Amino acid sequence: MTPSERSERAAATRIGITVDELRAHRAAGEKHCPSCREWLSLRRFNCNAGRYDGVAWRCRSCDRATKRSATPADKQRGAYKGAA
Secondary structure (H helix, E strand, C coil): CCHHHHHHHHHHHHHCCCHHHHHHHHHCCEEEECCCCEEEEHHHEEECCCCCCCEEEEEHHHHHHHHHCCCHHHHHHCCCCCCC
């Protein structure tokens, strides 16, 4: 088993689907958001050049909700990426 097959198997297990289902979703241009637990189009994710796939790990809606719910203390100490 190659390293890429191992990582696919681990990702599928983590989500709770088979490797074939994971490959079908990826072929359809979809990604799983672990926050809302939905399969969404890649267009629903922000860009992140530092990640292996080039997109953020959670969808825009979940990212926006997390940043909006941050307290002023969180913002001041830079506890989230959008801190100013």
